[in-house]
Amino acid sequence: MAMVQTHKVDIGGLLAGSGQRILVDDVVALEPFEGLDFPRPASVHLEVRSADRWLEISGEVETEVHGECDACLDDVTREMRVDIDERIDPSVAREDDPFGEGNVVTGNRLDVADLVQQVLLSALPLGLRCKDDCAGMCGTCGTNFNTGGCSCIIGDDRG
Ligand SMILES: [Zn+2]
Numbered sequence: 001m002a003m004v005q006t007h008k009v010d011i012g013g014l015l016a017g018s019g020q021r022i023l024v025d026d027v028v029a030l031e032p033f034e035g036l037d038f039p040r041p042a043s044v045h046l047e048v049r050s051a052d053r054w055l056e057i058s059g060e061v062e063t064e065v066h067g068e069c070d071a072c073l074d075d076v077t078r079e080m081r082v083d084i085d086e087r088i089d090p091s092v093a094r095e096d097d098p099f100g101e102g103n104v105v106t107g108n109r110l111d112v113a114d115l116v117q118q119v120l121l122s123a124l125p126l127g128l129r130c131k132d133d134c135a136g137m138c139g140t141c142g143t144n145f146n147t148g149g150c151s152c153i154i155g156d157d158r159g
């Protein structure tokens, strides 16, 4: 597989109203984010169309996110798959909004890496969990309740 360095797609033809659509298959490495990291690059499949003055981007991004379980602090790696369904006005520069959709387009270039980063970051779970019914951990001794109990909770009558 060829490594793509820039992840920039020329959408000049679309913006000129050619009515074509562009299919994008790319692989994007992601920076760690607030204690979470991405063990493998995200695969992205996009279809970009123009509709009136809008740019319509649909498709999906798929990767894995790795970090600590919010409840038991165990190591967690989870699949992440996010649908993309964005409408962008390519003529509007949104300097007041650093995460605005408009920022993924500069001139005639769609920055796929930027788009993927934004889509994934906005879809990240607020607290990563090793499983939906994680039992958590003991705040006193650190025992992981998914694997067993501890003496701290046997008779929590602390008088
Ligand atoms: Zn957990």
Ligand SMILES: [Zn+2]
Residues within 6 Å of the ligand: 138, 139, 140, 141, 142, 143, 150, 151, 152, 153
């Ligand atoms: Zn304990």
